[in-house]
Amino acid sequence: MSLLLKNIAKMQIMLADMEAEFGIRDIGAIEKSVLSSVADLAGDTTLVSTKDILQHPLNNVYSRPSLFRALKNLENLGKIAKGGKKRGLYTLVG
Amino acid sequence: MKEHIQNFLIVSVAYITAYSLVLGFIAPLQQMLLNNVILEVSLLFLPHGIRVLSFWFFGWRAAIYLLPAAYLMMVVSAQAGITLDLWSPLGNILACLLGFLFAKAVFPDLATKRGIPNWKYFGIIALFSSLFNSVGMTALHAHELNLSIASGYVIGDMAGFFVCFLILMYGFRFARLLTTVNDA
Numbered sequence: 410m411s412l413l414l415k416n417i418a419k420m421q422i423m424l425a426d427m428e429a430e431f432g433i434r435d436i437g438a439i440e441k442s443v444l445s446s447v448a449d450l451a452g453d454t455t456l457v458s459t460k461d462i463l464q465h466p467l468n469n470v471y472s473r474p475s476l477f478r479a480l481k482n483l484e485n486l487g488k489i490a491k492g493g494k495k496r497g498l499y500t501l502v503g
Numbered sequence: 504m505k506e507h508i509q510n511f512l513i514v515s516v517a518y519i520t521a522y523s524l525v526l527g528f529i530a531p532l533q534q535m536l537l538n539n540v541i542l543e544v545s546l547l548f549l550p551h552g553i554r555v556l557s558f559w560f561f562g563w564r565a566a567i568y569l570l571p572a573a574y575l576m577m578v579v580s581a582q583a584g585i586t587l588d589l590w591s592p593l594g595n596i597l598a599c600l601l602g603f604l605f606a607k608a609v610f611p612d613l614a615t616k617r618g619i620p621n622w623k624y625f626g627i628i629a630l631f632s633s634l635f636n637s638v639g640m641t642a643l644h645a646h647e648l649n650l651s652i653a654s655g656y657v658i659g660d661m662a663g664f665f666v667c668f669l670i671l672m673y674g675f676r677f678a679r680l681l682t683t684v685n686d687a
Contacts, residue, residue, distance in 0.1 A: 412506060413513075419619045424672045427622040431672075435679075477627050 429486050436486065439479040442467045447489055451501050459497035507564070514557045514568040521549035521667060522576040528582050542585045543644045544655040550576075551660040552667025554596070555629045558603040559620075566596050587644075594639040602632025622668060626661075633660035 418502055428434040436444065438471045446465035450457040460469065471479075480499065492500035507640040529547045533540060540546060541681075557565035573592035578589055637656035638648070645652045 413509060419560075420556070420671070421675055422619050423622055423625075424668070424675050426619075427668065427672050428676065430622075433676075435676075 434486060436483070436488070437479070439471050439475050440469075440482055440486075440488075442471070443476060443479040444483055444488055447483075447499060449499055454499050456493045456498040459499070462499070505584070507568075510561055510564070511568045511571075514561070514565065515572040517553045517570040518550050518557075518569060519576060520578075521553050521663075524570075525549055525663075526576075526580060526585070530583070530585065536593060540655060541644070541652065543587060543640070544652060546655065546659045546662060547666060548659040548663035549667045549670075550614055551599075551633065552664040552671075554599045555603075555625050555632060555664055558599055558632075559625065559628065563600060566600050569596050577654075591640060591643055594643060597635055598636035598639050599632040601635045602630075603628050605631045624673065626664065627667070629661060629664040630657075633657045633664075636660060 425434065435487075443462060446462055446467045449467070450461050450465065457479075459480065462480065462487055463473060471502050480489070484491070487502055490500045490502050492498050525545050525548060529545060530542070531551075533546055534542070537546065543593060554565070557569055561568060570592065573596060577587050577589075577592050580598040587625060606624075609631075610624065634657060637660070640656050641647070641649055641653040
């Protein structure tokens with residue numbers, strides 16, 4: 410049974426990647442919140458720091474690991490991208 | 504042993520379901536819209552996607568899992584008026600195995616570090632399998648290497664593979680949506 414579950418999980422991951430490439434992957438509540446905060450902060454500057462994203466009022470209900478995971482997911486989905494020369498700076502894509 | 508029976512059942516059910524969709528829905532529609540295409544060529548052959556997935560998940564064993572369902576569907580096809588060569592199910596499956604092994608040999612690094620390749624890698628397996636399959640099936644059914652029939656097989660296999668993956672993708676999406684609705 411565990412092999413079957415493993416295979417189903419593999420297929421789900423592959424199909425989720427396919428969804429992301431087709432641009433129809435849904436994003437979760439935390440990702441939506443992080444994306445909104447990036448959009449909000451990007452109003453002042455193009456590049457938004459991770460520190461500002463973590464401290465944004467929309468995100469203060471989530472744990473740090475969840476927020477970092479959401480940032481990674483959004484980056485993988487091509488919604489945000491790393492920018493600037495310093496580490497931890499993000500910019501909206503598109 | 505239990506695991507093999509489970510794999511065999513999953514592969515068989517998936518293959519029979521996909522083939523039934525082709526026989527009951529796509530083939531009649533194709534006959535109505537494109538009646539100049541020979542009956543043995545389906546322009547949207549969904550089971551190709553199942554074959555590709557089976558070979559990727561189970562390797563050469565997929566050939567054994569797929570064979571009974573393939574022969575069963577050959578009999579069902581004959582009942583539906585589409586007579587296939589006796590060697591055609593075996594040829595299809597061996598062509599897919601060859602395509603799978605060829606894709607693995609040509610692109611050994613395409614699998615990601617998690618061991619899950621991108622869906623496009625499955626497309627490469629599907630293409631190689633389809634090319635081998637089209638040569639074999641054209642020789643069996645047309646008794647010569649007819650380019651238009653061979654390209655019909657490739658188009659049917661690749662379109663079927665793509666639509667099969669789209670159906671799976673939307674199926675999993677729908678399942679996720681149902682879970683979200685149930686949780687709410």
